[in-house]
Amino acid sequence: MKFTWSWLNDHLDTDADMSAILDVLPMLGLEVESVVDRSQALAPFTIARIVTAEPHPNADSLRVCQVDNGDGMVEVVCGAPNAVAGLVGVFAPVGAYVPGIDLTLTEAEIRGVSSRGMMCSEREMMISDEHDGIISLATDAPIGSSYAAWAGLDDPVIEIAITPNRADCLGVRGIARDLAAAGYGKLKPLKSEPVVAKGKSAISWQLDLPSDQAYLCPRIVGRSFSGLSNGVSPKWMQQRLEAVGQRVISALVDITNYIMLDLGRPLHAYDADRVKGETLTVRLAKSGENMTALNEKTYQLDDQMLVIADADGADDLAGIMGGERTGVTDDTTTMFLEIAIFDQVSVAMTGRKLNIHSDARYRFERGLDATSPDTTIDYVSAMICAICGGTASELTAQGEGADWQRQIGYRPERCVDLTGVSVAADKQKTILETLGFSIEDANPMWHVAPPPWRGDIVGAADLVEEIIRVSGYDAIPELPLPRQRVVSQPAVNAEQKRPIMLRRLMAGRGMSETVSFTFVDAATAQRYGGGSSALHLVNPISTDLAVMRPSLIPVLMDVVARNQARGESDIAVFEIGPIFVDDPPTGQHPVLAGIRHGMTAGREWTGSARPVDWLDVKADAMAALAAMGIKTEALQTRTDAPEWYHPGQSGTLNQGKMVLARFGTMHPAYMDAHDLKGPAAGFEVLLDAVPIPRQKSSQRALANLSPYQQVGRDFAFVLNQDVTSEKLIRAVRGAGKPLVTEVTVFDVYAGKGIADGQKSVALAVTLQPMKATLTEAEIEAVSQAIISAVEKHCGGVLRG
């Protein structure tokens, strides 16, 4: 909402200067977004007349002008084609800073002729882009006066942000009312000359609404004007409208725009001669009915939309935009004025369906002063007659008026109860009354009636806000929250702690954390097993961000690809975030995923770096699971990883039927889709599949550290290729219970000396006695047990 300082002063009788007002506006909830005060920058520019303009003796394109600046004659060399004798324009003297050319003028000699100042274009003064020539003003403009003051450019423009509840401040008068309540002056009465109404209105209102939808238009008022002259609006009005960014069109249109900004009261003006018939009817549109609005676009209407129609059909979208067919033109001499109240929700719905954003809609859907049709029509009429001449008819009106009056039960103590700040009852009363509320004091309860322009006030909490907003939020004391305990408790539970802990673990393992958008393009979603219709956005910001991601892998692949394109190599990244398999809350799953790419390190002199592979990311997944309390040696590895992994170099880590994690070398075809080159391996840990360890006591089981030496024995078995090391180790562990504490594969070999389809797997087995040192016989017995178990369960034989 923009307005000018002088405009505010039309409504507010105040001694406060502008800076004091600017300070208090935000403290009333009216946030100042910008203040543009051009008076300072334009101060040196005065109105001057070119008295003579002679050709420059040494340059064909220049003229030597004698300029009357009010104080005397000044010689100015000027290159503008319109610099001719008699032109009244804007003069900048020596010493003036000209913003458009970023130059402080000095006395200059231009091709041998002295020049002491300059005649300016609008662009040189940075008041517009106009640069066809120097400014040419009306010849009666006062020579020697400040140009900015004469042109109204010295009126500071203030822009404030209006929160959705403050429809009353979408007009300058509402802002003045708030300032008055805060003690910054008095609200001036809205003065208007009485209108002498002559004769019946040429057009009358008719309501044609279903009986249960009368609320769509509770009140509509109008009158016709004849003998108008729709010329240009007065200069003061034009200056204000232009200052706040409103285009100047014609007197009648400018007046309706001005009143909308001044009182927050949208109006509509019909050219009465272009209205077909003698009635305008408020009704719902007929399905399929068309209308061309003032923005010259044609809209297809439906039977939910409120319109105003003449005998030829709808030509006004009630509360949103008028129609082109019956709108006023420069030639309009008879006009019919509409001031109405329409249902907020109806205006909002129609506006949204037709995608029309107008100043009128903005105000209607936030709620107007319910009484305004009747209380402002004379003010508006008087302004029209004063500016355009002509005579006003009697009023025509329909509707009983909106049911806006209500009473709120309020105890003054509610203020301190809710805010902790005590405001004296008298002061509360004064504040509310200055804001237009009326109060009936039925001790101890007050019955408070909000004014018609405050539809947002519905309860006691709203009244408290009005009171402390005006008395000042600064007065609210600061109290610490009561502390329930001296030593604070954890803020997170075991499940919430995991991402925090895993993030540190992964960063400690050399991976960097990313935060990516949770939506991907539809093709990617589908390729990664997602993209069900419930997860499609209706209104994505772009097709790249259209479907909720089914996996973190494609997102991380893109991260790696982007960094690779920037020249990075050997990348290790991870992310902890949700994936989506369905749209209820249970369809969102937290995942930790990572990708390692390139070499384990960059090129360097020790040669320690090697290409990353599935083993690196298996280690990542295992480390994450171990950190969450999973006994990783008890997990089952399966080879059923999703298709984005290399089919022969990937797996899943399972606890019973639950897949806890998956890992592997990335599938080359999937890498191609992300334009990703070089070796890459990734993993995903499905965090909500990983069980939370049961709440244990902080006490650990006693450490059982054997005093007897542990013994190591190596075995090499020849097995079929398809026997997994996991199966082999399980057989060895099972056979060696309880002596075997550790089994490690230290060599895998296939080739010469081993039959086709077979492999040799070498194991280091650790035996830990607890009761006595192991004897050779005992070791031999365990070894035999292991060998037979491997033979029985894995079909393996000891390598000879």
Add this chain to the structure above:
Amino acid sequence: MAGADPQALQEAILAAIEAADTPDALEIVRIGSLGKKGELTTAMKSLGQLEGDARREMGQALNAVKDAVTQALEARRSALAMAELNRRLATETVDVSLSQRPETAGVIHPLSRTLDEILAIFAEMGFTVAEGPDIESDYYNFTALNMPEDHPARQEHDTFYMTPDADGQRKVLRTHTSPVQVRTMEATSPPIRIIAPGRTYRSDHDATHSPMFHQCEGLVIGDGITMAHLKGCLIEFCRAFFNVDDLPVRFRPSYFPFTEPSAEVDIGCSRDGGGLTIGAGADWLEILGCGMVNPRVLEYCNIDPNEHQGFAFGMGLERLAMLKYGIPDLRPFYDSDLRWMRHYGFMPFDPPSVHLGLS
């Protein structure tokens, strides 16, 4: 040999030891003196030819020589070994200015760090973490927060809508973390003291807006909780988070459908000298919104507004991170440019905590 002169013998052997310049030469000296046929051994063998005192005196003298020789041999042996070691070590010299074997250091994203800091501070004030889904029902995101259909505030939310289901119900990507307030109030009963961090979404994408961003919501419901507690709690937070004890904090009236009265919170800052400094200064920076929970929201959550009241607040994590760490632009937060991450990221081994420090 009975007339051997132990003194002369000792001098001769010690001189030979001293002269030996390799372990092998030293061994020859040892054999020549203490070996089976060595001079000293031979001298000792010949003791039997002496009688009485002479034999005893000579014996003692020769034993003293033997001790001295043994010691000298040992000393010379270790001296030679040390010299040999030193020679070998000298050949093993490397250029220690070469780089160490590479280790990759990972970093934590500034948003995670910021959230950790926020958690640490609010944990001190007795808050626990609550969470809610990203895909939210219209009811939780709007209606129950006192934004019924066609509430003008809804339009300012730039909502992403999901494809409607068979019944025409369309879910949304939550536009704020406030739905977690409702979910929490439905699931528990007062007193409540939670914060709810998470991803939020608005269909806006430019230099200062991202379609996905992060918020942290707070909710306190309890007996006698007033706006004064709201003020105390958030001032405490701002000063702890920005680590400025006398940070000016200003509360301005504002509007949110789910709070009444509502406020926006500004912190003091200074733009003297071009840069931005958080602290006392001529300017204000808006950092969060808050207010007393609107009685209508309590009613939606089946909490009697005549019995209970409290406050809520919401803040943008990106904004807090940008202000605290001097990160100028929003977009790189989600771009995962490794150069940016290395520059603005945090090492994992110094997490923020109240006892070790928040920054």
